[in-house]
Amino acid sequence: MAIPKQERLVSLVMCLLAARRYVTKEELRQSIESYRLCTSDEAFDRMFERDKDDVRELGFIVETGANDPLIESADGYRIRPEKNTLPPVELDPEEAAALALAAGAWQQSALAGAATGALYKLKAAGVEIDSAPLTSVEPRVTAREPAFGPLLDALRTRRPIQFAYRRSGAAEATPRVVEPWGMSCWRGRWYLVGFSRDRQEQRVFRLDRIADKPKPKPLKEAFRAEVPEKVDVRGQVARFAGEGGEGIARIRVRAGAGFPLRARASAVVPAGEGWDELELSHGHGLHHWLAEFGPDVVVLEPPHLRAAVVAQLREAAGEATEQVKVG
Amino acid sequence: MSNAIDDTRRLLSLVAYLRERPGTHLDDVARAFGLPVAQVEADLGTLHMCGTSFMADDLLEPHVDFEGRVFLDNADAPVRPVRLAPHEALALLVALRALAGLSGLRERDKVALGRVTAKLEDAAGEAARAAEGVTVEFEGDDAAQESAFATMDRAVSEKRRLRLRYYVPRRDEITEREVDPIRLVLVDGHTYLVAWCRQAEGRRLFRLDRVAEAVLLDEASEPQPVEPLDLADGFAPTAADGIEVVLELGPGGRWVTEYYRYDKVEELADGGLRLTLRTPDPAGIRRLALRLGGHGRVISPPELVDDVRRTASAALAAYADQAG
Numbered sequence: 098m099a100i101p102k103q104e105r106l107v108s109l110v111m112c113l114l115a116a117r118r119y120v121t122k123e124e125l126r127q128s129i130e131s132y133r134l135c136t137s138d139e140a141f142d143r144m145f146e147r148d149k150d151d152v153r154e155l156g157f158i159v160e161t162g163a164n165d166p167l168i169e170s171a172d173g174y175r176i177r178p179e180k181n182t183l184p185p186v187e188l189d190p191e192e193a194a195a196l197a198l199a200a201g202a203w204q205q206s207a208l209a210g211a212a213t214g215a216l217y218k219l220k221a222a223g224v225e226i227d228s229a230p231l232t233s234v235e236p237r238v239t240a241r242e243p244a245f246g247p248l249l250d251a252l253r254t255r256r257p258i259q260f261a262y263r264r265s266g267a268a269e270a271t272p273r274v275v276e277p278w279g280m281s282c283w284r285g286r287w288y289l290v291g292f293s294r295d296r297q298e299q300r301v302f303r304l305d306r307i308a309d310k311p312k313p314k315p316l317k318e319a320f321r322a323e324v325p326e327k328v329d330v331r332g333q334v335a336r337f338a339g340e341g342g343e344g345i346a347r348i349r350v351r352a353g354a355g356f357p358l359r360a361r362a363s364a365v366v367p368a369g370e371g372w373d374e375l376e377l378s379h380g381h382g383l384h385h386w387l388a389e390f391g392p393d394v395v396v397l398e399p400p401h402l403r404a405a406v407v408a409q410l411r412e413a414a415g416e417a418t419e420q421v422k423v424g
Numbered sequence: 425m426s427n428a429i430d431d432t433r434r435l436l437s438l439v440a441y442l443r444e445r446p447g448t449h450l451d452d453v454a455r456a457f458g459l460p461v462a463q464v465e466a467d468l469g470t471l472h473m474c475g476t477s478f479m480a481d482d483l484l485e486p487h488v489d490f491e492g493r494v495f496l497d498n499a500d501a502p503v504r505p506v507r508l509a510p511h512e513a514l515a516l517l518v519a520l521r522a523l524a525g526l527s528g529l530r531e532r533d534k535v536a537l538g539r540v541t542a543k544l545e546d547a548a549g550e551a552a553r554a555a556e557g558v559t560v561e562f563e564g565d566d567a568a569q570e571s572a573f574a575t576m577d578r579a580v581s582e583k584r585r586l587r588l589r590y591y592v593p594r595r596d597e598i599t600e601r602e603v604d605p606i607r608l609v610l611v612d613g614h615t616y617l618v619a620w621c622r623q624a625e626g627r628r629l630f631r632l633d634r635v636a637e638a639v640l641l642d643e644a645s646e647p648q649p650v651e652p653l654d655l656a657d658g659f660a661p662t663a664a665d666g667i668e669v670v671l672e673l674g675p676g677g678r679w680v681t682e683y684y685r686y687d688k689v690e691e692l693a694d695g696g697l698r699l700t701l702r703t704p705d706p707a708g709i710r711r712l713a714l715r716l717g718g719h720g721r722v723i724s725p726p727e728l729v730d731d732v733r734r735t736a737s738a739a740l741a742a743y744a745d746q747a748g
Contacts, residue, residue: 157507180507233580
């Protein structure tokens with residue numbers, strides 16, 4: 098039976114932590130059973146390289162160097178305990194409960210392991226998590242998109258990334274190269290904001306429209322565009338999704354109908370004969386939503402919005418003429 | 425969803441914990457880590473095979489004495505609680521900041537969230553920078569619903585019944601009902617109250633932005649026992665039964681596949697799609713067809729095709745009546 102990988106990783110970490118000097122790869126190969134059992138140098142090299150990456154993902158700083166300053170080749174490794182220890186953290190019960198709530202938000206997402214792992218580290222440091230009276234709300238962040246992990250890595254390491262992107266309404270995906278600036282989850286969907294090298298400007302991408310596994314560019318390739326001092330990821334995403342006002346719309350809504358419109362309206366006044374008049378700030382795409390309410394909503398102003406809704410309804414009624422461009 | 429990295433994090437944390445606290449009872453170790461006792465026992469078994477053997481043939485020697493106290497002998501390697509990795513710091517900090525941004529949260533909770541965020545930023549050091557540029561908004565349109573959120577939060581904590589005025593989009597009307605709250609969940613950008621509806625006599629989800637009014641009642645919440653909800657896929661409704669609907673979508677209507685569950689999808693020559701789905705709620709599809717306008721239409725069933733046309737014609741008549 099193969100030796101479980103976690104056994105190998107724990108041993109590797111302990112070896113590197115215990116060493117008061119650089120430990121050579123050959124010494125590690127002799128010390129850790131899984132490595133000793135490797136039948137070829139290539140198999141050992143591959144396994145060892147992967148393990149080093151994993152140990153770094155666990156949060157360790159693995160230093161490379163040689164014990165003899167006269168030797169130039171740095172084929173030794175060590176983890177200095179003093180540089181890898183969590184500083185003391187003291188939390189009161191409410192703070193600890195808040196932390197558990199935050200970690201729980203990621204369960205069933207790509208960061209579930211990282212969130213739980215962070216809690217384990219804090220618990221090992223003596224943080225006690227009991228139930229304390231806090232909000233009853235249970236937050237959940239979903240990150241189902243396969244592009245999530247690679248993009249997060251590219252963002253952290255500031256590397257341009259390449260992926261196939263299917264624009265809204267397009268059947269086929271096309272290749273893009275993006276310098277990632279920020280990511281935001283908004284209304285349950287993840288968005289990437291960055292500099293598009295193809296369009297030479299700032300763009301927003303929806304992660305669920307990325308059609309392949311994004312590939313980071315080599316580490317040495319730097320960003321070409323200057324990253325703005327403050328990237329308003331949230332604002333960019335909101336505008337991309339049609340939020341944010343382009344103007345004020347005046348509409349009539351049948352009394353008792355259209356609650357979601359009323360909830361967003363800046364003013365509601367009775368207009369007589371079973372109608373109310375509402376004022377709504379509108380972004381692009383409002384005409385689609387208003388058409389949904391059928392005979393219970395009539396747009397008064399602005400004229401282009403009214404025309405757009407009428408055109409939309411004509412299409413639905415089967416009186417289609419030509420497509421009206423919404424201004 | 426266990427993998428070697430997650431296991432390694434847990435094992436190293438156990439070693440760090442036990443080196444500092446030799447003789448902790450097995451039950452207390454399990455409680456501290458929120459793990460089943462059997463998992464801790466299995467982990468101690470794994471640790472038996474780990475160690476710094478190159479130095480002096482040293483493997484860890486975990487053992488549990490007759491009183492159930494756990495000791496970790498031969499743990500000479502200076503394993504301490506490990507600094508947070510960037511992804512770990514990011515996960516906690518992004519979620520904490522998102523939580524603190526919830527409107528309707530009690531002031532006390534907000535303050536506690538602020539304190540723990542600051543402490544965690546300090547403890548994470550350099551790793552905290554990974555969270556820069558990553559944000560989560562738990563609420564979409566719900567931000568205006570501050571008082572309804574606060575009332576529902578209180579109802580769940582205090583286990584009290586609620587009276588709701590609740591909007592039903594399918595009928596485009598407000599309904600009144602009394603509900604026994606079970607949980608309050610934030611998922612996919614919305615806040616949902618999971619509650620036993622006394623009128624419908626079943627468990628229902630109430631979306632915060634559709635709550636017109638929430639009133640806390642004096643009666644205790646007494647929900648019927650029901651299977652817990654699986655939140656793995658958010659709250660996308662499953663519609664195994666209901667009527668079969670066929671839609672033809674133009675390129676501008678392809679987004680429908682991102683928001684609706686469907687049984688079958690075929691590419692059309694013009695870059696559009698033919699979509700087959702089942703729904704218990706044909707009125708919802710009528711609304712979708714009106715929203716789509718020229719970007720899609722219902723192909724079958726014929727009654728629904730007629731329904732969409734009639735509704736759209738009635739709407740156009742209203743425009744004829746009300747000059748702009």
